Amino acid sequence: MRISSNVVKSNIEEEIYKKLDVKKLASTSNIIRVVDLGCATGPNTFMTIQNLLESMKHKYQIQCPNTPTKIPEFHVFFNDQLSNDFNTLFTTLPKDIQYFAAGVPGSFHGRLFPESSLHFAYTSYAIHFLSKSPQELQQKNSPTWNKGRVHYTSACKEVVDAYAAQFGKDVRDFLDARAIELVPGGMLVMVMQGIPNGMHHSDTVNGMMYDYMGSILMEIAKEGMFDESKVDSFNLPYYGPNPEEMTKLVETNGRFSIERMELTNPAPWLKSIRQIIPEWTVHVRASMEGTFNRQFGNEVTHEMFQRLIKQLTQNIEILETKLWDMTQLFVVLKRKE
Amino acid sequence: MRISSNVVKSNIEEEIYKKLDVKKLASTSNIIRVVDLGCATGPNTFMTIQNLLESMKHKYQIQCPNTPTKIPEFHVFFNDQLSNDFNTLFTTLPKDIQYFAAGVPGSFHGRLFPESSLHFAYTSYAIHFLSKSPQELQQKNSPTWNKGRVHYTSACKEVVDAYAAQFGKDVRDFLDARAIELVPGGMLVMVMQGIPNGMHHSDTVNGMMYDYMGSILMEIAKEGMFDESKVDSFNLPYYGPNPEEMTKLVETNGRFSIERMELTNPAPWLKSIRQIIPEWTVHVRASMEGTFNRQFGNEVTHEMFQRLIKQLTQNIEILETKLWDMTQLFVVLKRKE
Numbered sequence: 001m002r003i004s005s006n007v008v009k010s011n012i013e014e015e016i017y018k019k020l021d022v023k024k025l026a027s028t029s030n031i032i033r034v035v036d037l038g039c040a041t042g043p044n045t046f047m048t049i050q051n052l053l054e055s056m057k058h059k060y061q062i063q064c065p066n067t068p069t070k071i072p073e074f075h076v077f078f079n080d081q082l083s084n085d086f087n088t089l090f091t092t093l094p095k096d097i098q099y100f101a102a103g104v105p106g107s108f109h110g111r112l113f114p115e116s117s118l119h120f121a122y123t124s125y126a127i128h129f130l131s132k133s134p135q136e137l138q139q140k141n142s143p144t145w146n147k148g149r150v151h152y153t154s155a156c157k158e159v160v161d162a163y164a165a166q167f168g169k170d171v172r173d174f175l176d177a178r179a180i181e182l183v184p185g186g187m188l189v190m191v192m193q194g195i196p197n198g199m200h201h202s203d204t205v206n207g208m209m210y211d212y213m214g215s216i217l218m219e220i221a222k223e224g225m226f227d228e229s230k231v232d233s234f235n236l237p238y239y240g241p242n243p244e245e246m247t248k249l250v251e252t253n254g255r256f257s258i259e260r261m262e263l264t265n266p267a268p269w270l271k272s273i274r275q276i277i278p279e280w281t282v283h284v285r286a287s288m289e290g291t292f293n294r295q296f297g298n299e300v301t302h303e304m305f306q307r308l309i310k311q312l313t314q315n316i317e318i319l320e321t322k323l324w325d326m327t328q329l330f331v332v333l334k335r336k337e
Numbered sequence: 338m339r340i341s342s343n344v345v346k347s348n349i350e351e352e353i354y355k356k357l358d359v360k361k362l363a364s365t366s367n368i369i370r371v372v373d374l375g376c377a378t379g380p381n382t383f384m385t386i387q388n389l390l391e392s393m394k395h396k397y398q399i400q401c402p403n404t405p406t407k408i409p410e411f412h413v414f415f416n417d418q419l420s421n422d423f424n425t426l427f428t429t430l431p432k433d434i435q436y437f438a439a440g441v442p443g444s445f446h447g448r449l450f451p452e453s454s455l456h457f458a459y460t461s462y463a464i465h466f467l468s469k470s471p472q473e474l475q476q477k478n479s480p481t482w483n484k485g486r487v488h489y490t491s492a493c494k495e496v497v498d499a500y501a502a503q504f505g506k507d508v509r510d511f512l513d514a515r516a517i518e519l520v521p522g523g524m525l526v527m528v529m530q531g532i533p534n535g536m537h538h539s540d541t542v543n544g545m546m547y548d549y550m551g552s553i554l555m556e557i558a559k560e561g562m563f564d565e566s567k568v569d570s571f572n573l574p575y576y577g578p579n580p581e582e583m584t585k586l587v588e589t590n591g592r593f594s595i596e597r598m599e600l601t602n603p604a605p606w607l608k609s610i611r612q613i614i615p616e617w618t619v620h621v622r623a624s625m626e627g628t629f630n631r632q633f634g635n636e637v638t639h640e641m642f643q644r645l646i647k648q649l650t651q652n653i654e655i656l657e658t659k660l661w662d663m664t665q666l667f668v669v670l671k672r673k674e
Binding site: 030074082093100104105 | 365366367368410411412414419422423424427428430437438439440441442443450451452453454522558
């Protein structure tokens with residue numbers, strides 16, 4: 001799921017104006033290379049790239065007021081997993097783009113580009129997806145066995161730790177690769193699900209929803225539609241970190257400076273949780289349905305989402321006490337010189 | 338249609354060893370950027386790229402015997418039209434590649450890359466495809482009207498000239514774009530259909546085949562399966578230039594030196610035209626069937642190819658007098674310093 005937000009857009013613009021030395025980055029070859037990591041099939045990626053490029057051009061013109069004709073050329077890379085539909089991505093590329101486009105298939109947990117070849121990397125609603133669901137969550141009789149749940153919300157500390165460990169490994173791999181690929185002074189912007197420091201996952205709207213998903217599936221299993229061991233062996237591969245965890249991961253890598261790290265509202269245009277439910281469940285279903293279908297089949301998944309909407313609506317008063325607006329983590333890093 | 342050939346492979350190796358200053362090209366960033374223009378969906382493109390990269394690495398090691406660990410990194414771009422199946426291309430990429438891969442959708446008659454960002458461009462069996470079939474071939478009562486034929490083999494001079502003019506425009510566009518994209522000293526290798534200077538197209542095996550295609554289609558039309566105006570309005574968008582024409586086009590562009598230009602055998606492993614027919618017609622059908630299907634429908638196209646094999650076999654003695662082995666044009670250019 002990728003939610004575009006004007007807040008994120010203006011935050012990125014601000015960081016580019018204040019901290020990105022576009023003139024210097026373009027000085028070697030007059031080319032600025034940009035990547036969207038985990039771009040899916042658009043069209044959000046095209047709007048985001050368009051905004052990024054406009055900000056960089058503007059910054060360049062501010063830095064070089066006397067050479068307005070020599071604006072750098074932009075080479076833009078759209079990355080996603082090998083299974084992404086690049087044909088759709090390419091055919092929906094706007095016709096009037098002012099940059100050179102390329103598609104890059106492969107996992108961003110590894111290297112995708114030559115050393116020091118990128119100037120700006122962006123990733124939105126992609127790195128909170130784990131590269132795999134932690135195996136220890138399926139170990140019966142172990143404290144990490146995540147029985148009867150599909151996520152970690154009301155699980156014990158061991159389960160949350162297993163998720164956090166996998167997220168940590170993935171982000172370390174991600175940052176290691178980007179630290180090599182980005183030129184010194186290059187910028188890395190990351191937008192993902194997040195949670196305030198010290199807050200328990202059950203205190204967020206998302207967390208409650210995951211809990212409901214698990215309990216509804218257990219309820220359907222008990223009605224005999226499938227065996228409940230299917231719930232035990234299923235763990236959604238998402239993890240929303242808090243700023244403290246993210247800071248530690250960046251510091252462990254050591255090759256980036258943290259320019260900005262803050263929690264923001266993933267959907268600031270929505271005024272209340274009551275308003276959110278219809279639109280939000282459509283988003284959630286669109287982004288998660290495939291994953292549930294593969295484990296539980298279409299019939300069970302459909303039934304689960306039907307009951308989920310009902311349960312969320314019935315529990316609207318409880319949901320209204322849960323955190324929604326600070327569950328998006330916005331991070332801006334710069335590759336140290 | 339792309340026919341790989343060991344002769345072409347060893348010719349390219351030779352040119353890289355003799356004339357490509359890999360050390361100098363890699364000196365700015367330690368990155369060598371390579372593109373296959375018109376790559377289709379593989380697997381030939383992967384083998385070709387592998388060979389190119391091995392030759393370049395080898396040349397680098399010869400040039401820099403004391404720094405064998407600092408071999409340049411390769412960024413390889415696979416280009417083809419927007420309608421190409423990039424999903425298949427990406428999923429069939431070998432797992433053990435030693436380079437970074439990207440797909441570039443779009444016409445190579447225009448710009449695809451930033452200025453001075455490529456070091457080596459390769460194109461095989463792609464630039465003899467015209468960007469469009471010349472419109473004047475459909476002008477009734479004009480000397481350029483190509484009535485009753487699907488190509489230019491036994492057409493009048495005006496028809497051949499219309500084809501040549503379109504090819505000339507396409508190649509000028511192609512070279513203009515590559516001259517900007519390639520760094521000075523960068524190499525451009527082109528493999529395409531060709532014909533010796535001064536030879537008439539009806540003296541080649543390919544030319545005869547196009548003639549047969551036209552006459553068979555007219556025959557089927559006369560039998561009442563479709564209206565013969567469909568043949569009049571159909572003109573295969575291929576053009577095989579001779580070295581003289583190609584030389585002029587490169588000289589008109591003016592920014593490349595011609596390092597090598599020669600006619601070679603497109604299938605040196607085949608000993609005689611008798612041997613060629615079965616394999617060749619399979620190739621031809623695979624590469625052209627779609628084009629014919631769109632104009633004439635599947636039934637007519639199937640019938641045409643059935644009759645074509647028969648006609649080629651019946652006329653084997655005539656075919657044996659026609660040129661086959663010098664119908665591939667191999668060109669190596671270097672971007673002037």
